[in-house]
Amino acid sequence: MTGPQPRPEVLGVQPYVGGESHLPGVNRTIKLSSNEGAFGAPPGALAAYHAIAEEMFRYPDGGADRLREAIGRRFGLNPARIACGTGSDDLIGLLCHAYGGAGRDIVMSEHGFMIYQIAGTASGSRVVKAPERNLTADLDAMLAAVSPSTRLVFLANPNNPTGTMVPADDVARFRAALPPDILFVLDSAYAEYIDRSDYDAGEKLVGATDNTVMLRTFSKVFGMGGMRVGWAYGPPAVIDVLNRVREAFNVSVPAQAAAIAALQEPGWVEKVRDHNTLWRARLADGLRAAGITVWSHEGNFVLADFGTPEVANAADAFLRGRGIIVRKVGGYGLPHCLRITVGTADEVGLVIETLTAFMGQRRG
Ligand SMILES: *Cc1c(COP(=O)(O)O)cnc(C)c1O
8 A cells, every 4th residue: 555554543543523503495493412501501601702803913922821720610629630632532532542553452432422532543552442331331341341451431420322320339349349541531521411319420439539531521511612621630640641641732722711711600600500400301201202211311412212214213213304404323332212302491302393293103
């Protein structure tokens, strides 16, 4: 073969396919395919974004000092133990880049978040998937998948796209059973949506061990997916590594300004969480009433299970015909399911109406 060639593992990566945004020939589309939420961005974040526009000729603060301080204040964490990324996807990639590589395996769960597999494979690691139970991470199976070559373990809690979570006590026991040379990455992208008392996003676990990192994002509850801001909270040695391998200016000027303002938006998280709790339940109930199986759901989306790929594909086509875009999850080994983001009250109503009509027509 002629021409430049990347490391062979790079061509083993299947490119990530995001939720679609547009449907040809449909005027109004309702996008419920990327868990962006029902409220858009916080008004204060938009104002900060506009206000900072004239500063775009300046390089950002590479250390994101003010943003890390604002995060620290908001969550009661030491800013020196925080590193920011271009979305948490960036941080996942950096952790794989730094701690993975040839001969350094990564363990994740069967239907775990796709970026772990993509970033892990690209880094040269072998990515080992542990089977799940009831579409929920099985921590015993994940422990069993750990070998002397394992260097990283990723757990999204709750997970995307399944929506299921593991209680804090089980996560802590799992953590305690992992060898100390394995970095445990707890991805809590949906932490703010959880209204259960047996949940911990990971702050405690990070504080108590030297090999746990918690990942968080501004893309979900803060409605800023387009700005690309995420952060890691971890032991000083891991934060030091991230600061060595990250791009020097990885969070842009407007992204930093908007994220700081988003943290200060009064009542925002409560408003989004309350809406989500109410309408997620209504969405799940409505789909169940239509005869669709809905898995337990802790994030800002539900996983609708149509039983077979054929029915899921037909449901997807039916929704698209009516301007509604949801997420196919065949790439996650769930071709019989569709992931549906909790939208506005109207959007939830329309999804229920449309899928009720779909199921009725099938029975017809
Ligand atoms: C959305 C999501 C992320 C983060 O995305 P960024 O936009 O890159 O911050 C990370 N993990 C999970 C499980 C997610 O669903």
